[in-house]
Amino acid sequence: MLGALARVNGPRWCFSETLLRFILGKEIGKDNPSLFSHSGSNVSAAWRRTGVRDVCSSCALRTKLRGNPKKGELSEKKLTRHFVDHRRVKLVAGSGGKGACSFHSEPRKEFGGPNGGNGGDGGSIIIKANKFVKSLAQICPVYKAENGHSGSSKNCYGRNGSSTYICVPLGTVVKEQGKSIVDLSEHGQEYLAVFGGAGGKGNRFFLSNENRAPMTTTPGAMGQERTLQLELRTMAHAGLVGFPNSGKSSLLRAISNARPAVAAYPFTTLNPHVGIVEYRDHEQVAVADIPGIIRGAHLNRGLGISFLRHIERCRFLLFVLDLSTPEPWTQLKHLCYELDQYEPSLSRRPQAIIANKMDLPEAREKLETLRARVSERVIPVSALTGQNTEELILHIRELYDGYLQGEGSGEGKISRWE
Ligand SMILES: Nc1nc2c(ncn2[C@@H]2O[C@H](COP(=O)(O)OP(=O)(O)OP(=O)(O)O)[C@@H](O)[C@H]2O)c(=O)[nH]1
Ligand SMILES: [Mg+2]
Numbered sequence: 001m002l003g004a005l006a007r008v009n010g011p012r013w014c015f016s017e018t019l020l021r022f023i024l025g026k027e028i029g030k031d032n033p034s035l036f037s038h039s040g041s042n043v044s045a046a047w048r049r050t051g052v053r054d055v056c057s058s059c060a061l062r063t064k065l066r067g068n069p070k071k072g073e074l075s076e077k078k079l080t081r082h083f084v085d086h087r088r089v090k091l092v093a094g095s096g097g098k099g100a101c102s103f104h105s106e107p108r109k110e111f112g113g114p115n116g117g118n119g120g121d122g123g124s125i126i127i128k129a130n131k132f133v134k135s136l137a138q139i140c141p142v143y144k145a146e147n148g149h150s151g152s153s154k155n156c157y158g159r160n161g162s163s164t165y166i167c168v169p170l171g172t173v174v175k176e177q178g179k180s181i182v183d184l185s186e187h188g189q190e191y192l193a194v195f196g197g198a199g200g201k202g203n204r205f206f207l208s209n210e211n212r213a214p215m216t217t218t219p220g221a222m223g224q225e226r227t228l229q230l231e232l233r234t235m236a237h238a239g240l241v242g243f244p245n246s247g248k249s250s251l252l253r254a255i256s257n258a259r260p261a262v263a264a265y266p267f268t269t270l271n272p273h274v275g276i277v278e279y280r281d282h283e284q285v286a287v288a289d290i291p292g293i294i295r296g297a298h299l300n301r302g303l304g305i306s307f308l309r310h311i312e313r314c315r316f317l318l319f320v321l322d323l324s325t326p327e328p329w330t331q332l333k334h335l336c337y338e339l340d341q342y343e344p345s346l347s348r349r350p351q352a353i354i355a356n357k358m359d360l361p362e363a364r365e366k367l368e369t370l371r372a373r374v375s376e377r378v379i380p381v382s383a384l385t386g387q388n389t390e391e392l393i394l395h396i397r398e399l400y401d402g403y404l405q406g407e408g409s410g411e412g413k414i415s416r417w418e
Contacts, residue, residue, distance in 0.1 A: 087139045087230045088229050089228055089230060090142045090227045091142075091227070091228065092144045092194070093122055093123065093125055093195055093197065093225070094121075094123040094124075094145040094147040095220050096119050096221045097120045097147065097161075097220050099117070099118050099150075099201040099203065099218055099219075100117050100119075100202045100217065101114075102114070102203070104154075111213070115202075115204050116151055117151030117154075117155050117156040118157050119150050120148030120158035120199045121148045121161065121220075122147050122160075122161045122198075123145035123148075123161030123163045124196045124223075125163065125192075126163055126190050127165075127172075127190070127191045127193050127230075128191075129170050130167040130168065131170055136168060136169070136232050143166060145164045147161050148220055151199070155202075157199075160199075170184065170187060174191055174228055178229075181228075193228060194224040195223070197222050200219045200220040202217055203215060233309050233313055234288050234313070236274050236286040237314065237399075238285065238314055239287075239288045239311035240252060240287060240288065241317050241318065241320065242319060243335070244266030244267050244268075244292030245264070246321060250356075251381070251392075253275075254386050256287055258273050258275025258289065260289050266292060267291065267303060270303070272288050272307065272310040277393055277396060287318070288311065290307060290308070290310055291303050293305065293335060294334075295334040296338075308342040308346075311346075315350070316350040316399040321354065323357050323358060323360070323370070323380075324362055329373045329374065332374065350399055352379055352396075353374060353379070354378075354381055355370060356381055359382040359385050379395055
């Protein structure tokens with residue numbers, strides 16, 4: 001079909017066809033088989049086993065071709081300004097409306113009795129998870145719900161104050177004085193944070209045989225008041241963990257549709273980015289790129305480890321090591337130590353080790369040493385050239401399937417990405 005298009009549209013389509021072949025050739029790991037001989041055999045074994053390739057080969061290709069060159073990408077600086085992952089909010093529910101004091105009176109029925117209606121209830125404030133909201137940036141510091149309306153004569157009740165909804169992203173944890181109250185992880189999940197005050201009673205309510213003309217009314221109750229902390233924890237199945245400059249963002253770009261900033265200086269990434277890896281059976285696995293961690297991060301060095309809350313929910317970890325550094329295995333040791341400082345046994349989640357920058361000559365020697373030193377599976381890749389990313393994508397799927405079999409049916413299941 002592309003050939004036909006090339007004929008119809010002339011040189012422009014000829015170029016597209018060449019470009020497609022070039023990218024597809026790279027993607028299926030055809031070049032340099034000697035360098036990736038181990039991984040190449042794994043991939044072909046997987047194909048042989050299943051008969052079809054599990055990976056949607058168009059995903060990396062599509063993301064490469066999809067980008068509109070005229071449309072500038074958001075810089076990390078701009079993203080930082082827009083991405084807010086914690087907020088403190090003061091919530092004040094509406095007060096109840098006051099009850100009315102009035103008496104019925106009409107010609108020939110001068111003393112018709114009390115007819116003051118009750119006041120309406122104050123509005124409540126509800127925090128609601130919404131999959132279309134991506135950050136807490138739009139959350140205001142103070143929310144006040146509508147007060148209930150007062151009752152009136154002729155037994156008219158006051159209108160209830162309407163409830164206020166605060167929409168937060170999926171994965172928002174609501175805390176009060178540092179203690180978690182609720183975890184909003186499903187679309188549409190609600191938490192009634194503060195109750196509106198009850199409406200007051202009108203004098204009709206106090207009518208009795210003893211008192212046929214009560215003048216008593218009650219004011220509405222005050223609405224509840226609370227100060228809560230909202231904390232967003234990015235939800236992804238896999239988390240890319242590594243030292244700065246190890247190529248996490250480049251890798252996320254290579255395997256998913258996300259476009260995090262990539263640069264040759266440390267701490268380029270300041271916020272987590274989530275990318276979706278798509279498979280041919282329409283399964284989607286979310287992979288999060290986390291800012292770089294350095295030795296001593298738990299002592300607040302570098303960017304600290306507060307952002308590790310974002311990988312608390314990741315079901316498996318992908319440690320990205322830069323094989324061009326002198327001792328990549330020590331990076332792994334430091335990373336595990338820092339993770340355990342944040343949450344004990346965090347580093348013992350199902351994991352894979354990604355040996356990145358395999359296109360560089362110095363990386364090849366270190367690969368065998370790394371394999372000898374670690375017990376986990378090591379996947380050599382080059383995020384820059386895209387070599388062997390297919391094996392990584394297949395391994396992510398294996399980890400994901402293992403997670404689904406193990407605990408997927410239980411609670412804490414991560415909702416589908418859309
Ligand atoms: N040669 C080579 N360079 C790479 C590869 N992957 C990434 N790089 C380069 O390494 C540098 C850092 O890449 P990033 O993807 O920004 O690294 P990062 O881990 O996200 O860094 P931080 O965001 O600072 O934590 C960039 O200059 C990339 O071009 C690779 O496979 N081979
Ligand atoms: Mg980065």
